[in-house]
Every structure is written in C-alpha cells, then in structure tokens.
Amino acid sequence: MAYDVTHFYEPRHGHGLPHDPFNAIVGPRPIGWISSRDAAGVLNLAPYSFFNAFNYTPPIVGFASIGHKDTVSNIEATGEFAWSLVTRELAEAMNQTCAAVPPEVDEFALAGLTPAPSRLIGVPRVAESPVSFECRVTQILRLQSAAGVEVDTWLTLGEVVAVHIANALLKDGIYDTAAARPVLRGGGPADYFELGERFRMFRPR
Ligand SMILES: Cc1cc2nc3c(=O)[nH]c(=O)nc-3n(C[C@H](O)[C@H](O)[C@H](O)COP(=O)(O)O)c2cc1C
Helix, strand or coil: CCCCCCCCCHHHHHCCCCCCCCHHCCCCCCCCEEEECCCCCCCEEEEEEEEEEECCCEEEEEEECCCHHHHHHHHHHCCCEECCCCCCCHHHHHHHCCCCCCCCHHHHHCCCCCCCCCCCCCEEEECCCEEEEEEEEEEEEEECCCCCEEEEEEEEEEEEEEEEECCHECCCCEEHHHHHCEEECCCCCCCCCCCCCCCCCCCCC
C-alpha cells in the first residue's frame, strides 16, 4: 500500500504542526543517563535521549548534547563517563536529574540517588540502576548542517570499557531486556514508553 496524501515539510521552513514530530517519529529512544565528574571532582548526572549504541567491537555508545552542556565539559576535562540504565522504577529520579542547575550542584544528591564506585574509571554509576557501563571518551564531534555550517550540538562518543549487570537480569546467562523495564523517550514535552510485545525475525540467509 502506498500513501497518496502525506504531510510534507522542509524542516528549515518549519513543520507546520502543533508540535515538532521529529523526535516522536525517531522514537521511542533509549535514554543515555550519563554521569561525569568535573575537574574539581563535583559529580554530574543528566539524561540524554539523543543516545544510542554505535559499535560492537569495541562497544561504543554516544549521545548528543544540544548546546555545550556541563556533561560535555566534564568529559572533555576527564575523558570519562558512566552510563546507567533508566528503569521504570527510576523514571522520576531520572527526570529530576535534568534540572537546569549550576555545575556545582550534584544531581545524584538532588535526586536522592547513590553513586556506586566504578572499577576502571573515576566516575561513579547509579547504584540503584541494575545495568551500567564505564566509558572512556573516543571522540567529541561538533555537528554541522548539510551546508557545512557548524551547529551548537556535540556528539560525544565513548568506548564501553566495563559493564555491570545485576545477576537478576541474566536468565540462563541471557540478558533479559524486558525484565529490566527500560524507560524509552517519545516526542513532545512528556511522552515516555515502556516496551511492547516482543516478536522475533531472523535475517534472510
Ligand atoms: C528524558 C530526557 C532526555 C533528554 N535528552 C537530551 C538530549 O538528548 N540532549 C540534550 O542536550 N539534552 C537532553 N535533555 C536535557 C538535559 O538532560 C538537561 O539539559 C540537563 O540539565 C543537562 O545536564 P548537564 O548540563 O549537567 O549536562 C533531556 C532531558 C530529559 C528529561
């Protein structure tokens, strides 16, 4: 079936809709709950939903900071960050960590979360989260438009050098994605999703 009526727009001229559909279309997205530390040692924790995995070997994750935010400055200073999984139980705490507060405010304390020491890096993880990664930065790329104009967005990529998984999420050694109840970000000011039905499909041979 082909759709003969579509809403067409060129983003540079506006979308013409009540809400920008872009991040509702590219969604729901996993959340990069990123902890970092500034040069003076102050902890920072913030959610980034322009986040994903980009490579297997070595594993690389990345997130985009729209504006050069504290998290990016910290990672530039120390070369390290940790990622923690946002579960349904942690959704409200995650939301509190996005508050626009001055760099000297520790969002772990703000959201009542416990920093868990990492093994290979100096940045702690969220103790309440069942899965976390320790990461070392690989690249910080300033994004640009198709016309080559630099935009104020910073794609920060890091190698996952250590992984922590709660044993409860390993069933016969297989990671149980659904049991973790990951929180996913939709569009608009407040839309989140939980996982729906799983289906399986193997690649053609
Ligand atoms: C679910 C969620 C996802 C977010 N995703 C992003 C994102 O992808 N990029 C971004 O720049 N800000 C994003 N934000 C906003 C940042 O979390 C917020 O600006 C935060 O204060 C940045 O913290 P920092 O300055 O300590 O790094 C998101 C907020 C929420 C609640």
